Amino acid sequence: MVNKKVRSAKKHVNLTLSQSILTQLRVIYALIMRETLTRYGRENIGFLWVVGEPILFCGGVTIMWTLVRPSHEHGLRMTAMVVTGYVPLVLFRHAVVRSTKAYAVNSSLLYHRLVTPLDIITARITLEVIGVMMAAILVLCGAVSLGYMELPEDWALTLSGFGFVVFFTYGISFIFSYLTERSDLLEKTVSVLTYLALPWTGAFVMIDWIPPKYRWVLEYTSPIANGIEMMRSGFFGSKVVPHYSICFMTYTSLLTFMVGVYLCLRVRPHIELS
């Protein structure tokens, strides 16, 4: 933000659309930089905690499950199942938890005209996404080099599945950032809700394993379960029978994103200034 102040405010008067988009990207970038510092400081490994936190989660859970559970479940390797399930789950939970009261904490930033609530929340979620993705890469490298899992059979499918999860996470976090700003009750219960939503995310099952009668719960109400299913279908190839619909994921994610962006643009009057 320091260099922002040096620049004259006149530079930002009456911008064209492309210029304002560039400004917005600069603001988001600056906010990400600021967030890494305010959250992790310069002590010990500093901003590397961005990766450190999720890697402790993903790595720890993966190691625990690999040790405790049988090595194969329904013919799939336990480690691969945990990694493909836990990475999106950690992303989803952390993003939603980070989005609660995101504005109240950063309300002092809104003093600057160039910083909008949407920028703040986008910066937060993006930081989370970057952290989880790097952690995922490290866990994947570790597990593969130790021989506990194989590389995906179809990278494109795996990555696009993850992409859908990321997209949906943005939208749902936008919505939660607004709702928690309006409702204190929701703010207090968000961590419980994300925990209760665990089965709904389908992180630890394949939809094919559950009785056909109940498949619709994951197949047609949970975009995350769809995304994870898509990732696994790319990961395991023909060893699994995937149940996902790109159409469903696209529409739910787009709608969530639309509502989320709309709410974020309308949140300013409801932010408690601290």
Added chain:
Amino acid sequence: MVGLLEANHGGTQDTYAVQDYMMSRDALRMLIQKVDLRAVFSRSYADFLAKFPSIVTRNDFESFYSFYLTHVKAQIDEETGISHLKVRTFSAEDSQKVAQALLDAGEKLVNEMNDRQRYNTLHAVQSELDVTLKELHETEMQLAAYRYSNETIDPMKQAVPMMGTALSLEATLSMMEAEKKQLDLTAPHSPLRKVYAQRIASIQTQMKNAQAHITGHEMNSGSLVPKLLGYDELAVKKTIIEKKLAAETTALEMAKAQADRQMLYVTVVAQPSLPDYAAYPRTAVFIVLTFITMLIFYVIGSLLVSGAKEHTLQ
């Protein structure tokens, strides 16, 4: 256009075989030959984007195959075990024709699988049986050769009368000896004693000969013991082979019965129908969907733009 088929006999993997075949390049080649699939998909009235080859597809077999996969679908309903065949072409008659050809080919495939399975099951058992029969024949021949070379039919049976002879000789001998002893006591100088002595001696030689014939140790004595040994070996072998033969005959009968039971069928639950109006494209659905999608994109776009616009100061 929906045809339904079912493989009888619970094994769904056979149903998968039919399904996989219908979605394979082999089936495509068959269709190109039988119903001229290239022509079906390049009718003059088909629109230039949807037909094959169109301006967006290459004109080779692989592209045609991926085109085929989007127009023909064979899916198994996991719960009922019935598979559904859907064929989409540019006219109702074509669709029906293609579906019928696919069903016929599926039936042919199942029949081939049946024949193969029957052959595999029966062939193994039958060849075992043949081998055993041959073994039996060989053993019989060996036995015959043995009989020729040893001039004996059954040494055991032969031994019985020879033993009888030996026994009667022994009885005669003991009688003679008793008589001679009596003569020794009552008339020590009788000339008959010499006669008796000679008789006893000749009977003893006879006995020795008879014994040698049955259990003699010297070679060329014509003893039955070595003959019996060789004969017994062959006889036991023959009994074993006969038992094996009996078991294998039963197995063959069972295999035949099983093969008859395992026959697969393609049962056409519903014949390919001839739709009386075009089911595709679903115009209304597509228009509504396009409208909604564009609306979503427009709203998101305008929201993002207004979000970006907040970064310009007035």
